[in-house]
Amino acid sequence: MTSTKPMSRLGESLALVVLAVAVVSCSSDGSSSGGGGGGGDPGRRGQVLAALGVDVVLPLIAKVESDAAALETALSEATTDPGGRDAAQAVWNDTLGTWQQLEVMQFGPLGSSLTVMGGQDLRARLYSWPLGSRCAVDRETVGESYDDPEALEQIPGVPTGLWAIEYLLFTDDPDNGCTEFDSINSDGTWDSMADMIPQRRLDYAASLGTLVRRRAEELATAWSLEGGNFIEELTDPGRGDAVYGSAQEGLNAISDAMFYLEKETKDMKLGKPLGITGCSTAQCPEALESLWALRSKEHVLANLGGFQSLYLGGAPGEESLGFDDLLRDMGADDVADDMANALTDAIAATEAVRGTFADALTDNEAELRAAHTAIQAVTDILKTDFLSVLDLEAPDRAAGDND
Numbered sequence: 359m360t361s362t363k364p365m366s367r368l369g370e371s372l373a374l375v376v377l378a379v380a381v382v383s384c385s386s387d388g389s390s391s392g393g394g395g396g397g398g399d400p401g402r403r404g405q406v407l408a409a410l411g412v413d414v415v416l417p418l419i420a421k422v423e424s425d426a427a428a429l430e431t432a433l434s435e436a437t438t439d440p441g442g443r444d445a446a447q448a449v450w451n452d453t454l455g456t457w458q459q460l461e462v463m464q465f466g467p468l469g470s471s472l473t474v475m476g477g478q479d480l481r482a483r484l485y486s487w488p489l490g491s492r493c494a495v496d497r498e499t500v501g502e503s504y505d506d507p508e509a510l511e512q513i514p515g516v517p518t519g520l521w522a523i524e525y526l527l528f529t530d531d532p533d534n535g536c537t538e539f540d541s542i543n544s545d546g547t548w549d550s551m552a553d554m555i556p557q558r559r560l561d562y563a564a565s566l567g568t569l570v571r572r573r574a575e576e577l578a579t580a581w582s583l584e585g586g587n588f589i590e591e592l593t594d595p596g597r598g599d600a601v602y603g604s605a606q607e608g609l610n611a612i613s614d615a616m617f618y619l620e621k622e623t624k625d626m627k628l629g630k631p632l633g634i635t636g637c638s639t640a641q642c643p644e645a646l647e648s649l650w651a652l653r654s655k656e657h658v659l660a661n662l663g664g665f666q667s668l669y670l671g672g673a674p675g676e677e678s679l680g681f682d683d684l685l686r687d688m689g690a691d692d693v694a695d696d697m698a699n700a701l702t703d704a705i706a707a708t709e710a711v712r713g714t715f716a717d718a719l720t721d722n723e724a725e726l727r728a729a730h731t732a733i734q735a736v737t738d739i740l741k742t743d744f745l746s747v748l749d750l751e752a753p754d755r756a757a758g759d760n761d
Contacts, residue, residue, distance in 0.1 A: 402687055404595070404605040406671070409679035410612060411592030414667045418460050419578055425453040426567075426574035433523070433567035437560045446563075447527055451653060454520060457485060458660030459667065462618040465611040466588045466601070467580035473754075475611055476588060476601040480577050483511070483519060484570060487647055488626060490517040492535030495525055495562075499534075500542050500551065504562040507569040518569055526563040528650035606749070609681075613745070614753040616665055620737040621755060623661045627654060628730040631719060643719050654715035659708050662733070666701050684748055693743040700736045707732035 432449040436442035460468070461481075469477035494516045504510055511518045532555070534548050542548045548555075579585035588601075595602040602608035629635035630645040637645065648654045667673055671680030685694035708729040711718050718726040745752055 399687065400605060403609060403684065406679045406681070406684055407595065407605045407608045407612075408593040409671055410668060411589050413672055413678040414680075415460075415463055415592075416581060416589060418456065418463070418664075418667075419581055421456045422453070422460055423574045423578045425449075425456050426571045429453045429523075430564075430567040430571040433527070433560075433564040436527075437557075437564050443527065443560065447651070450520075450523060450527055451651065451656070454524075454648075454651075454653060455656060455660050457520060458657045459664030461485070461622070462661055462664040463612070463615050463668065464618060465615040466591065467577060467586065469615070474614075476591060478580060480573060480580070484573050484577070485520045486517045487521045488645075490521045490525075491515060492525060493537075493540065495522050496534035496536055496548070497540075497542055499526075499555065499558050499562055500547055502558070504565040507565045510565070511569060518566055519573070520570060523563050523566050523570065524648065524651050526559040526566070529559070609684075609748070610750050612668060613681075613748075613750045616668060616740065617737075617753050617756050619661060619665050619733065620740065623658055624730060624733045624737055627658055627661075628715075628726065628733065631715065632723070632726060632730060634730065641719055641723075643716060646715055646719075649716075652714045652716060655708065655711055655718075658715075658729070658733075659705065662701065662705050662708065662736075665736070666705075669697060669701065681744070681748070685744075688747050690743070690747045693739070693747055697736065697739050697744060700732070700739055704729070704732040704736050 429446070429449050432442070432446040436446040439445075464470075464481050465474060466476045467478040468481040469475075469479075470482070471477040471479050498504055498510065498513075498516055503513070507518065510516060516522075532552060534542065536543055536548075538544065551558075581588045583589065591601045592608055594600070595608045596604050602611065625635045626645070627647050630637050630642050633639060633641045636642075646654045647657055663673065667680075669681050671678035671683065682694045682698060685691070685697075707725075711725045711729055712722050715726060741752060741756060744750070
């Protein structure tokens with residue numbers, strides 16, 4: 359029941375914002391105050407910015423909010439239902455499938471308050487990967503501090519989002535992630551509680567489920583008309599108190615977020631486990647993203663899907679206005695086609711990896727490397743022709759990449 363109000367808030371936002379997009383669309387003469395540089399028709403850039411917010415970002419946020427509410431319910435039921443753990447795992451998989459699309463959209467409230475315009479650090483509070491200490495979770499499992507999730511979130515170094523839920527919900531390891539010198543091991547506490555650990559992990563996960571649901575609602579509120587109204591930053595940039603001084607600045611913020619595909623998806627989710635980047639040995643399998651649910655492949659595919667939705671203005675067959683339309687407006691049909699084809703190839707190469715990524719590292723490394731190469735073809739276009747034609751700036755974190 360907790361999801362009905364937030365969903366209706368976003369539903370109202372969607373309906374009202376569609377009207378705003380229609381108004382922007384009428385400004386095709388470039389008279390919209392939200393234009394601002396970048397070449398081409400500034401009014402058209404305002405249309406694309408608004409459409410990406412309404413047709414791509416808002417529906418995903420609404421789905422994440424709905425999924426988080428379902429996850430909270432499933433995790434709660436798993437604490438008392440012997441068969442509930444399997445059901446909760448399936449709901450977690452669905453929730454992460456949606457979330458991983460939103461991972462490539464870390465602008466505005468999802469972004470860091472230190473580096474992103476309008477950032478509110480909500481991504482870090484919902485999903486902490488690659489940061490996260492298994493030992494920290496194990497300590498709190500022993501201490502039962504998870505009874506108060508809001509207080510738990512204030513403890514430095516303790517993961518409280520979807521990553522921690524994955525560990526608690528999927529692991530069957532009777533051991534913990536702490537060293538033998540840690541107090542829960544050195545004083546024998548963990549061993550003495552061996553019979554209680556599985557139930558405590560479920561209880562802990564259920565508590566975190568409530569926290570994740572609240573954070574998902576906070577994200578929805580930050581974007582809703584009745585809340586933080588961040589959607590207005592995309593539908594009406596350039597007004598006096600706007601986060602983005604122009605539509606071009608807003609598009610650049612989204613473009614910056616799309617570099618997730620390079621740094622996180624390509625380099626960290628594939629390159630590091632393969633030993634290509636950031637790994638001092640032949641392989642670093644411990645760097646895989648989903649170590650317990652074994653969903654690394656599905657997460658990468660969802661990242662590609664989210665990126666593709668921003669590029670096309672929606673999933674294939676459901677496209678609205680996207681970056682590809684701006685490229686074609688600029689006469690760069692070849693660049694638009696190259697990016698679209700590279701995305702299709704990257705998705706196909708990732709789908710072609712047999713088994714899980716953990717399996718592939720052992721049995722099908724060539725297939726995993728092919729997926730990495732195919733994704734690099736996308737990011738190569740992103741860093742060069744895409745930015746150049748649209749007069750967008752690369753994010754600071756893209757500096758120094760030698761791919």
